[in-house]
Each structure stands twice: as C-alpha cells, then as structure tokens.
Amino acid sequence: MYLQDFEYFRPGSVEEACQLLFTYGFKAKAIAGGTDVLIKMKKDLLAPEVLVAIGQLPQLKNIEYIPGRGVVIGAGATHNDIQNSKVLHEKYLSVAEAAHQMANNQVRNLGTVGGNISNAVPSADMPPILIALDTTVKIVGTKGERTLLLEDVFTGPNQTVLEHDELITEFVIPDNGFTGSTYFKFGLRASGALAVVGVAAAVKMEGDVIKDARIVLGAVSPVPLRAKKAENFLKGKQAGGELFTEAGIMASHECRPISDIRASAEYRKDMVRVFTMRALDKAVNEGHV
Template structure:
C-alpha cells in the first residue's frame, strides 16, 4: 500500500520542529514512530502535505526515573523500551502492563508512548494507566511551554488539546503514593488487537479503607474517561464485595461505547463492568486491601 506523497521536514531541535509546524500549519504533522500516522495516510484518512520528523533531534528517547521526581518519558521512547524498563516494571507496573499488551513487538519497537497519546484515539492503550497515575504532558510550542494533565489531554476521537505548532516534549508520571496498587485490564479479540474496552484502577490505601481510587476507562467513550461514579462508591470505604460490584456497575453505566465492526455497544458495556471489576479487585489486592463479604 502506498503512502501518499508529502514533503519531508527533518528537525534537529524541538524549537525547530515547532517552527516548522507553525510555518506549515495546519497541514503539517509530527512523525515519530509512524505506526498510527502511516496507517491513516495509507488509508487516506489523513493526507498531510508536510511531515516534521523528530528522529534527528537528539536526546528525546529517554525513560528516566528519579526518586522524588518520578518518571520522565521522552517523545521518542518506544513502547517496547517502556515495557522493558526495569524502573517502569518495578514502580509503575500498570504502565508496564499496558505497554506489554499493546500490539506486536515489531509495532512496539517503533511506536512511541507519546505518539500513542497524541494520536488521540479513544482506545489509546497507554492512556488509562497514565491518567490513573496522574501523568502530565509537558507541551512546547512556538509561544512557549505549558503543562497539562493527560486526563485533560483528549478532546474527542483523533483530537487533542495540542495546537498545530505544539509537540509533547515529555510525559511526567509522579511517584506513586506509598502502598498504592494499580492494574490495567484490556479486552480485545486477540491480545495484540486494539482494545474493545480497557480499564485501569489505582488504589491508595488508608488503613483498612480505600483512601483514594481512580478508575479510568478506554475505548468506550469519545475519549478515555475517569469512571468518577465508580470511584465515589469506594473512596473512603472499607471495600466489600457489594461495593465492588456496585462500583463496576457504575463504571459500566458511565461508559458510552459505540457499536462497530469489532463489537456492539451492549457487549462493550458488559465488558466494562467485567473489566473494571477485575481491575479494581486487582488494584485492591496490589494495595494489600482485603475485600470483605
């Protein structure tokens, strides 16, 4: 399949990349791994006349953890490198899980975590974990830098808060709260396929109670969403089977999936209940909280 013709604009610094994007706005796009962008271009769903390539910019593929500061992921860090990072695996197991079940090795070797977010897909595999962990996107543009929660990053399918000249220069994931536990659950036809529904849960224990909890759903609304009603059911409570079931049902009620070739909306709602129940239970267990009858 042919990629439609475009003008190739390699950048050697982020500032130059932003300037190129601004000069060729709104048609210019950033290419990093290209595993989403080139598919869209081959299908002519997107025919950008200009592509700004970041791969000649030095020092963008870092995955760095500093105690107290948290995790920093550069825009060229691939999903496979995040998956293989010992720091990620030890301190952000949820992120590791999300990376590990995303697509295939050849795709993960090119696809970047930042690109996965910037693609703006409602089913973005890395989004639920990043949102649950309270990650922020450090954004640079011709007019300067800004910072936004990944939770606020998505606007609609294929649409993010990024302006045409802006680039995500880094993702920052804060240190997880002491004793917290998180789990990412995904449902797809085959493991490598795009998620039909995804759910991440992060639990911060407070004594015997679930001090704080975040439940994030993907692929079941125009953007990844927080299942806030489900969180309210358990926040500050001693977790019980009844509350867990109620929280899962609330998550399902908050989802707004579509029917498409992969599955019906009804099926997805059911899957949300199942997945969020599993994710919450897993997160409670990881946070060493017992679910009482």
C-alpha cells in the same frame, strides 16, 4: 503501496521541530514512529506536503525517576522502550504491562507513546493507565510550553488540545502515593487487536481502607473516561469483593459506549462492569501490576 510526494525534515531539537510546524502550517505533520501517520497517508486520510520527523530525537527517549518529580517518560519512547524499562518495572509495572498489550512486537518497536496519545484513538491502551496515575503532559510549541493533566488533553476521537505547532515532549507520573494500579485490556484476540474495553484502576490504600481511587475506561466513550461516581463511592470504604462489584455496576452506568464491528454497546457496558471489578481487586491486592 506508494506514498504521495512530500518534503522531509529531521530537526535536531523540539524547538526547531515546532518552528517548522509553525512555518508550514497545516501542510505539515509531525511524524514519530510512523505507525499511525504513514497508515493514514496510505489510506488517503492524510496528505501532508511536509513531514517533520521527531522520532529519533534522543532528548525525547529517556525514561527515568527523578526524586521530587516522579517517573518521567519521554514522548519518543516506543511501547517496547516502556515495556522493557527497568524504572517502570520497579515503580509502575502496570504501565509497562499496558504498553506490552498494544498491537504486536514489530509495531511496539516503532510506535511512540507521544504519538499514541497525540493520535487520540478512544481504544488506545496507554491513556487509561496513565490517566489513572494522574500523569501530566508537557506540551511545547513556538509560543512556549505548558503542562496539563493527561486527562484534559483529549477532546474527541482523534482530537486533542494540541495546537498545530505543538508537540508532546514528556509525561510525568508524579509521586502520588498510589499503592496499586493495573490495566485490563479486553480484546477479541491476545495480540494485534484493539481493545473492546480497557479498564485501568489505581488505589491509595491505608490498611484495608481505600483512601483514594481512580477508574479510567477506554474504548467506551469518545475520550478516555474517568468513572468518577464509582471513584467517589469507593473513598473511605473498606476494600472487598462486594464493594468492587458495586463499583463495577456504577462504572458500567457511567460509560457511553457505541456499538461497532467489535462489540455492541450493551456488551461493552457489561464488560466494563466485569473488568472494573477485576481491576479494583488486582490494584488493591497486588500493587502496581
């Protein structure tokens, strides 16, 4: 298979990349790992005349803990960079594990987290766990930079708030006091399958009592969805099996899945119930796993 002709730029900085995107407008597309952009080009879903390659910018690759800010993940970190990050293994193993559940090894060596978020596929594995941990996103464009909650970045399938000349440069998981978090992916096979349902949970525990909770559902609505009724229901209550069961039922009522080739809407709703229950149990009892 061959790609159509296009021009290629490899800018040396984010600012230069944004300027190129601004100059060429809708003719241009940013490319990082290429695992989404090149496939869309092969399928004639995209036909950029200019590609702006940002995948190798070293300033987008870092993953580090900065006291006072939190864990900073560069948008150009690949899924395997995240999976193998010592910082994440120490602080949020749940994030490393979520990255590990994406696609397969070869794809994880190419695909970046910034690209994964920008592509905004509803079944993506990184958004639920990152949203559950209150992750913020730094977005840079020709008019300056802004910081948003990741939760507010998605506007629909394959759609985000990003302007044409804007790029995500980093994610920050703030020091937010969550004591446990986890992501459950339910796919039809262990490797290379998209999520039928993805459920992330994060909790702040004080002894047995849940002080705060996040439940974020993937693949069951046009954008990653917080099950806010279930979250509120959990606050201030003593953790336990029955509570998790009830929260699972609430979350399953909150989601809005569609039926497609992978599963029916009814099945997805029921799987949200099951995996919400399991995710809460794990986040409460096992920490960041």
